[in-house]
Amino acid sequence: MMRKVVVFVDVKSDELCSVIQQQVAKSVAEAEIVFLEGSFACTLNRRGRWMVDSVGTFACFITEKTLDHADVVYAVYYMRLPVLSLTEGRRARVSILETPSSLGVADGGSTIEGRAEAVRRFFAFEPTKSAVIVFEGGDGVGKATQTAYMVKRLGSEGHRVGTIDFPSDIHRYGDLIREILSGKKGGIRDLDPKLFSLLYSLNRFDCLNELRYWMKRGTKVVLDRYYTANYGHQASKLSEDERVDFIRHLELVEVGWFQLPPSDAVIYLDLPPPVALTAMKGDNKREALDIHETANVSYKEDVRRTYMWCCRNMPGWFHVGCCTDEGVRHSREETHELAYGKIKHCISKA
Missing domain, CATH: 3.40.50 (Rossmann fold)
Structure with missing residues (x-):
């Protein structure tokens, strides 16, 4: 408020x-x-x-x-x-x-x-309905690509669109987060998920003015990760009986205390970890893989299970499979159409 x-x-x-x-x-x-x-x-x-x-x-x-x-x-x-x-x-x-x-x-x-x-x-702020649309998923699934596709699609339809890639390097603690992700402060299991999640939260809090202005303008905000990323990447480091309470705590911190705009739709892009790793290794645009991207398969499966739990139990979460049952990856355009179909309900101009 x-x-x-x-x-x-x-x-x-x-x-x-x-x-x-x-x-x-x-x-x-x-x-x-x-x-x-x-x-x-x-x-x-x-x-x-x-x-x-x-x-x-x-x-x-x-x-x-x-x-x-x-x-x-x-x-x-x-x-x-x-x-x-x-x-x-x-x-x-x-x-x-x-x-x-x-x-x-x-x-x-x-x-x-x-x-x-x-x-x-x-x-004179716009009466049109704003919306926060988030792409989540494990590393290498194509979140940045699908964010770009959605921004372009909504813009072509006449919507006012804003976008941010989290963690944001230009906002507070962005450089520190990147340094930690590089592995200089320890491996994936060496980092306290409660402390690390707070750094991500403070990075997003530094965007509050920007996000609030977009919401008052009736903007469709398309985000590559949001506070929901902590659910998968940080809560998954805890035991299963601790995860649900921690997810609730994470939402309380960012939406309740920091008053970040809540997500209207979270699209979980699901790709088996071995397929995602192959995609990352073949991506020439990546300068280096971070500690999440190079983590072992068991950690990535924990992340995937946590995200799947969110899709089953949390309102506004949508599962989008990025490959066939045989492991053949969908094209970018096919994945975009699947994602767009999930969020059509929350992008009305009225």
């Missing part, structure tokens, strides 16, 4: 400032407008980063600067805050950077009236 809006503002026009204040007041009961004092980074550091990291707070930045300016680059690429650039004439390729053009303003924001309209539309 969004309880507070914090808007960082860097505009010269008193009229625009007035429009911003009016629109913010309409969006939520508790709001704070922070006018820049120097650069965006200096203002944020002066006021305290906790302003944008707090659970229940939606933070954004409205400016007359463009993506060529350091303030906008810092807000979008480092802080990952939604930004409205009132003078950016191009349609931004970054999903959290809005412009008058991306918001459908007729004059592209070339007039004060057009910029005021862009501000109104920025805060």
Whole structure:
């Protein structure tokens, strides 16, 4: 639940400032407008980063600067805050950077009236139904490929689409997670699943502003792994009688405490571990295999059994087999059609 809006503002026009204040007041009961004092980074550091990291707070930045300016680059690429650039004439390729053009303003924001309209539309959140669609599965099953196929399919159908690949290297603890996965901190059985799962959770929590903005925009969010990945890869390291309680705990942490948007559909891409390993070894795009990818077959079978349990017992989980009973792998297109058929119910524009 969004309880507070914090808007960082860097505009010269008193009229625009007035429009911003009016629109913010309409969006939520508790709001704070922070006018820049120097650069965006200096203002944020002066006021305290906790302003944008707090659970229940939606933070954004409205400016007359463009993506060529350091303030906008810092807000979008480092802080990952939604930004409205009132003078950016191009349609931004970054999903959290809005412009008058991306918001459908007729004059592209070339007039004060057009910029005021862009501000109104920025805060006039869409009535369309957002949805979180997640691809899960063991390593080498094609999650990245199927995520890309789904993003393209939904975009071609006219949906607003956002996507993230977890763990996210550009978000908090991303580098540490990659270092651990490289094996430098020990093998797969040496890592405490409760501690390791928390690192993944904090990495996703750093995306909260981004995810929350997409949800308010009626975005179809397609994710390569999500908090549900911890169910398979971390809960499977525990004994079977401990797994169910741990899965419930993982959901409580990320959806209950961190308030990440819950998944609407989780597609488990199922591929026998030996077939998946063969696919990974033949993938020239992979620089190296991580500790999950090189783990022994018994661990991978535990992961698979845990995911299968989720498909049988958890709402919104769907099993998609990626090969025939004889072990012949389906084509990417065939797998995509199977996955798309599972999520059609949750992508209505209405």
